[in-house]
Amino acid sequence: MxxxxxxxxxxxxxxxxxxxxxxxxxxxxxxxxxxxxxxxxxxxxxxxxxxxxxxxxxxxxxxxxxxxxxxxxxxxxxxxxxxxxxxxxxxxxxxxxxxxxxxxxxxxxxxxxxxxxxxxxxxxxxxxxxxxxxxxxxxxxxxxxxxxxxxxxxxxxxxxxxxxxxxxxxxxxKGFEWVEVETAGVAAHGSRPEDGVDAIMMMGRVLGELDALERRFIAGERHALLGRPSLHASLIGGGREWSTYPDRCALSIERRTVVGExxxxxxxxxxxxxxxxxxxxxxxxxxxxxxxxxxxxxxxxxxxxxxxxxxxxxxxxxxxxxxxxxxxxxxxx
Known part of the structure; x- marks a missing residue:
C-alpha cells in the first residue's frame, strides 16, 4: 500500500x-x-x-x-x-x-x-x-x-x-444508560402450583410496561437533531429446568436518551x-x-x-x- x-x-x-x-x-x-x-x-x-x-x-x-x-x-x-x-x-x-x-x-x-x-x-x-x-x-x-x-x-x-x-x-x-431488572419468584415442582411463584411470568409484566413506554417514545416529540429516545430489552434469562417454577428472572435494558426531553x-x-x-x-x-x-x-x-x-x-x-x-x-x- x-x-x-x-x-x-x-x-x-x-x-x-x-x-x-x-x-x-x-x-x-x-x-x-x-x-x-x-x-x-x-x-x-x-x-x-x-x-x-x-x-x-x-x-x-x-x-x-x-x-x-x-x-x-x-x-x-x-x-x-x-x-x-x-x-x-x-x-x-x-x-x-x-x-x-x-x-x-x-x-x-x-x-x-x-x-x-x-x-x-x-x-x-x-x-x-x-x-x-x-x-x-x-x-x-x-x-x-x-x-x-x-x-x-x-x-x-x-x-x-x-x-x-x-x-x-x-x-x-444520544446519551445512554444500562439498567438491570430482576424479579424474584419461589422455586417449586411444576405439579405444585400453590407452592411456586413464577419469576418469568412476573418479568412478562415488566416487559409489557417497557413496550408501552417505547410506544410513547415513538408517538412523542422528536429532537431536531437526535430524533426520538428509545429503549430495548437486550438480554433476558431465568429458570432452572422444565419442571420447576423459576425463582429468578433477570432482564438487561438499554435506554437511549436525547437532550431536553x-x-x-x-x-x-x-x-x-x-x-x-x-x-x-x-x-x-x-x-x-x-x-x-x-x-x-x-x-x-x-x-x-x-x-x-x-x-x-x-x-x-x-x-x-x-x-x-x-x-x-x-x-x-
Missing amino acids: SDPTIALLSDLVAIDSVNPSLVPGGAGEGAIAERIAAEMRAARLDVRVAEAAPGRPNVFGVIDTGRPGPALMLCGHSDTVGVEGMAAPFDPVLRDGKLYGRGAQDMKGGVAAILGAARRLAESPAGLAGRVIVAIVVDEEYASIGAEAAAKEWRADAAVVAEPTDLCIGVGH GPHESLGRETTVGAMSFWTDAAILGAAGMASVVFGPGGAGLHGLEEYVWVNEVQTCRDALVTLARKMSSSRS
Whole structure:
C-alpha cells in the first residue's frame, strides 16, 4: 500500500483488540497499544502510555511547539466489539476502495487518520502553535474508562473524536444508560402450583410496561437533531429446568436518551452538521470542559459481521485534521 496511513490502518485491523470487559476472554488493547505507541515514536511525538486499569493501556502522544497557542486533542479508541460469526475478522482485505475487517469502521479508520495527521504535523511543524495531543484510549465499547482517565489528566481547548460519521461534523449524540431488572419468584415442582411463584411470568409484566413506554417514545416529540429516545430489552434469562417454577428472572435494558426531553472549508466541499445516534467518548471530553465534535471516516457494518471503512474517507479525515490544527494555530496568533 503506497499510502502509509492506509498501511497503518491495515496493521491495526490485523491486531485483535476485542474489549475484554465486553467479551470475556477478549484480547484487550495491549498489543494494539504497542503498535500505536511505536507509530507515535516513529513520528517523533512525546509518547506516554498510562493504564486506565490493569492491562488496559491508554496511549498519548504530544506535539508541543513551545509557542503560545491552543491545545487540540485528537481522540480515538483502540478496542473493538466481539467477532463471533465473522470468518476472518483480523485478515484485512482492501477491495473496491474499502478496507474490510473488525474495527475497520469502528474505529481503527479514525485512529489511522489521527496518527497520519499527527505524523504530518510533526514532520512539518512550521506555523503551528500550542500543542496537539493525540489520545488513543481503551474501553469505549463498554464503560469508557479510558476516556474518563484521559479527561482527568489532560486539558485541551478543543477535541475531535474521529468516530465514523461519514465525514459529517457531529455536534451532539444520544446519551445512554444500562439498567438491570430482576424479579424474584419461589422455586417449586411444576405439579405444585400453590407452592411456586413464577419469576418469568412476573418479568412478562415488566416487559409489557417497557413496550408501552417505547410506544410513547415513538408517538412523542422528536429532537431536531437526535430524533426520538428509545429503549430495548437486550438480554433476558431465568429458570432452572422444565419442571420447576423459576425463582429468578433477570432482564438487561438499554435506554437511549436525547437532550431536553461555516464548517465547510477544510474539506473543500460542503459538510453536513448533525448529531449521532450512538455514544462516543466526546460526551466525557465535553463534560470535562473540552469543546468537542465527532468527525471521522464512514463505511458500513458497525458491530456487524462484515465491517469496512472507505479508504478515501480515511485519507480525507486525516487531511482535514491537519488543516484544522493549522487553522486553530493561525486563529490564535
